Each structure stands twice: as structure tokens, then as C-alpha cells.
Amino acid sequence: MAQMGFRSDVRRVPVFGLGCGGGVAGLSIAQSLAEARSTDRILLVVVEACSISFRNDRLQKADIIATVLFGDGAAAACLSGREAPGQRITLEPGAQITWPDTLGIMGWDVDDAALGVVFDRAIPDFVDEHLSAAASTALSNCGMTYDDVDRFVCHPGGAKVVTAIERALRLEQGVLVAEREVLRDVGNMSAPTVLFVLNRVLESGQTGRFMTSALGPGFTGSFLPMTVEAA
Numbered sequence: 001m002a003q004m005g006f007r008s009d010v011r012r013v014p015v016f017g018l019g020c021g022g023g024v025a026g027l028s029i030a031q032s033l034a035e036a037r038s039t040d041r042i043l044l045v046v047v048e049a050c051s052i053s054f055r056n057d058r059l060q061k062a063d064i065i066a067t068v069l070f071g072d073g074a075a076a077a078c079l080s081g082r083e084a085p086g087q088r089i090t091l092e093p094g095a096q097i098t099w100p101d102t103l104g105i106m107g108w109d110v111d112d113a114a115l116g117v118v119f120d121r122a123i124p125d126f127v128d129e130h131l132s133a134a135a136s137t138a139l140s141n142c143g144m145t146y147d148d149v150d151r152f153v154c155h156p157g158g159a160k161v162v163t164a165i166e167r168a169l170r171l172e173q174g175v176l177v178a179e180r181e182v183l184r185d186v187g188n189m190s191a192p193t194v195l196f197v198l199n200r201v202l203e204s205g206q207t208g209r210f211m212t213s214a215l216g217p218g219f220t221g222s223f224l225p226m227t228v229e230a231a
Helices: 019-036 060-068 124-141 159-168 177-183 193-203
Strands: 043-047 073-080 088-091 094-096 106-108 115-119 149-152 208-216 218-230
Touching: 019 043, 019 073, 019 088, 019 106, 019 193, 019 218, 060 115, 073 193, 094 124, 106 159, 124 159, 124 208, 124 218, 149 159, 149 193, 159 177, 177 193, 193 208
Parallel strands: 149 208
Antiparallel strands: 043 073, 088 218, 094 218, 106 115, 208 218
């Protein structure tokens, strides 16, 4: 705050533990804050330092796979109810779906030494089986249908997960180009990754109704609709 010259009365809202779903869930929280206080500016900062969670004391298979898959990253977005020049992006209230009895799919095993990653290889199969119904529920909760979505903007958990997401969301195979590009260029950084994808989609000039989505520990699906208009 001091380095960036922020005022001393800035309100801070720390959020922890949302994992890969944190980017979309964080945007949803920021949207709610901006809507509640339309004259405020809301700065969302999403940071993941996955590498510090490496367990060199036990070297279980899940720890090694997680270290290969997840990297460190950060992204930010500024929201406000005020009019702004340039490309107009309007965020709408989001939705969240949490499946019961799924703590063993993704999350943390907390012991006396440190955090141990819980990362099940069944995630692509789970996406195939459950994401479509969850997305339908989320769209309904947001007053939308699949036909209203011009672009799904998804957190790319991994190559197999992206393919499973396309199947579950009734998309043509290979259409999630930005997701694959981000995964190829910078990897899975957990929560910030979906913001990297969103940035690429915006830079491509695409407009219309978007639905951002991400899956994270819980096991939880987070969804946030937005409308992107040309400058």
C-alpha cells in the first residue's frame, strides 16, 4: 500500500483457500463490492505461490505431480461502478456450485509439518460427469442459457481437463484456444490463470456475453457472467 501510494483508509478483504477457483470467485466478490458501493474503486489482486508448498519431507506422488503442474503467478483487475473510457466490461452477479463429499478430489491435507496437496487423477472424469449440470444450474441462477453465451472463459486445469470442459460445456473440440495457449505458455498458476485467459480473449477483440468458470477445491465450480462491448 505504501509503495503504491494508496490512501490509509483503504479497506482490505483477504480471501484464502479458493485454489484454482479463486480467480473467478475473487472477481465475483469484487463485483459484489463494486455494486454495493458504486463510487468506490475495487482492486482485485490474485496471487499464488504454489512452489512454497512443495513437500520435500515426504515426496508422495501427488506432491510431485502438483509441483510439475502448478507454478507461481499473479494477476489483477480494477473494478468500479463509474463510467470509464475504452472497452466496456460489465460484470454481473456470479454463481457457485459445491458438490458434497468431494474433499478428496482437490485441496489440502493439513498436518503438523505443512500443507500437503490433495490432487486426484479423477478430475477430468469428474468434469465429464458433473460440470454440464452444474453449468446449467449456474446459467439458470444468472438468468441465462447456453444460447446466451458467446464465449466461455475457463480456467485450464490441464490438457485433459480442457478437453473434458469442452465436452461438458457442449463446445466444439479445440475451441478453447486461449485456454490452451495460456497453459502452454505459462502453465497452471492456480487462481490467476483464468485472468490470463480472459486477458487474451479481450486482446483478441472478441465481444459479447461471456461466462467465466473455474473449478477449485471444495470441490467447487465458480461462474461469473460478463458483457464485453467494443470501445
